[in-house]
Amino acid sequence: MSGTPAAPDPENRTWTDRVRRSVRTTSTSRALLYVVLFALVAFYLAPLEAGIMTAFKTQNAFNTSLPFFPPLGDGFTLEAWRVALDKLQSGLVNSLLLAIPATVLSATLGSFAAYGITNVDWKYQMPIVALFVAGIFIPYQAVLVPLARLFTIVDTQALLSPLWGLPFMHEYYANLINLIIAHTAYGIPITFLLFRSYYRNFSDEMLEAARLDGASVFSIYRNIVLPLSKPMFAVTLIYQFTQVWNDLLFALVIIPSGSGSSAPVTVALNNLSGGIIQSFGLQMAGAFIAAIPTLIVYVLFGDQFAKGVAS
Template sequence: MSSPPANPNPEDHTRRERIERAMREADRTRVALYAVLAGLVGFYLAPLEAGLMTAFKTTEAFNQTVPFLPPIFGGFTFEPWQIAFDAMSGALINSLLLAIPGSVLSAGLGSIAAYGLTTIDWKYQMPLVALFVAGIFIPYQAVLVPLSRLYAIVNTQELLSFLWGLPLMHDHYASIINLIVTHVAYGIPITFLLFRGYYRSLSDDMIEAARLDGASVFSIYRNIVLPLSKPMFAVTLIYQFTQIWNDLLFALVILPSGGGAAAPVTIALNSLTGGIVESFNTQMAGAFVAALPTLLVYVLFGEQFAKGVAGET
């Protein structure tokens, strides 16, 4: 006959109960945490969802339904998007002509300045660094009057009059050039500071070895520093593109009244506001049209942006 099974150890049974109790409590805590996170996500996405639903509604459907509800009962239409795009198509091109050169120039000049003031030791280096840093803290409002006076004296349209007869060149590009110069000058300090912090993390031994091999300052920057700067270029380009694309204040001050043919997308979006009757569906569609390019930039360069923020090379 087989012997009866041994009695279970009371300590093992107690330990098993404690483990099962802890697992049940952990599951309840996890469920509660996920519920809170889902609630926060819904809270922050609610305005976006309401705006998107509004952009697909007719005016009658918007007036008769709650903004959060989708237009499922005959109120669905693409007309607000068509109206917004037709009204903003020229401004979208103007903003691209403004944001792309402005971002590239400010990032490139900020990189060169940071290289010269970080990896090379020379006299009066720190006072210049202090000037760049001080430029970050100058508010927009402090330079509006000097800028308007400057561009009233310096007539860019007359200075570049020889260009306006060329194909694809228009005289309102002079106003866009003024905006580009302004954003580049205002963007160099912040891009300089970002690149300076990035270049301080680079290996000094690598740069010193290149110097011992006889490489010039320009060769070191072009062949070593510049290829390693791709993640930080992604950060500065995305940052500058977003800042320039969303700017309204400089455009209102520097451009002629109403922006004219040089109006960027922010002025065009502001012009979508109605008079007596507000077209909220068209305004919401215009807001999404205006935000789409910056969203695409983040999607396309998001990986490089994350590497640059993390300080990876």
């Protein structure tokens, strides 16, 4: 006599069905999430992809195909990259000569000011902090006329005339020095604010112990504060380098018209778009070449930048 198979336990059956339903729901939700993320990535990278494709196309291929289509056959060319590099190489050198000193000076002076105001007790600290904060909100357009007038009165080229006879020194460097002064002064308020927020989290006991041991203000900064400031220096260096490298407004106002030898890369890139017929491949290639140094800076200091932002 064959026995009737026992019915599955309702509780176990319900639990099994619940697990299976959860797995199916999780898989569906994850798939939808991936689809949405992929769509967002494609949406944000579409202009970049179109720009890269345009930079490798001939003018005829650009006129006869959609921007994001890859160049095929005779439509592929590297001529735009060769011409762009040839026209931008002096601007790249000028921008490096401009951006590196301006970035280092503004970050260093901002660190000095933040340490002196945050970790050293003296009178009238808050009014000075208010002045620094006010300097952040001054727009570029508000200082263009005073800057242009200042560098018309102060002849940097004449003041530094003894240096122009030295090797590797050129008279047009005076225009770059004017830009370095302008960007350094304009960058100090924001670097000061970043360093001040960072230094306020320092342990008072640590600094007080150094003072009790007889360490001077400069010794404390050099031996304690400066080594601990590397993450914030990475933040300010990346931020300032990007701002100075991408600036066009100050360069157009401060550098006299016709001084092409001292023009930074943004001015040289702006000069690529001229005339009746626009070479979009040339402009795209020039834009990517001009962006390479900032990309290198982000790659080199990316880890420190993340630590500085997190702190």
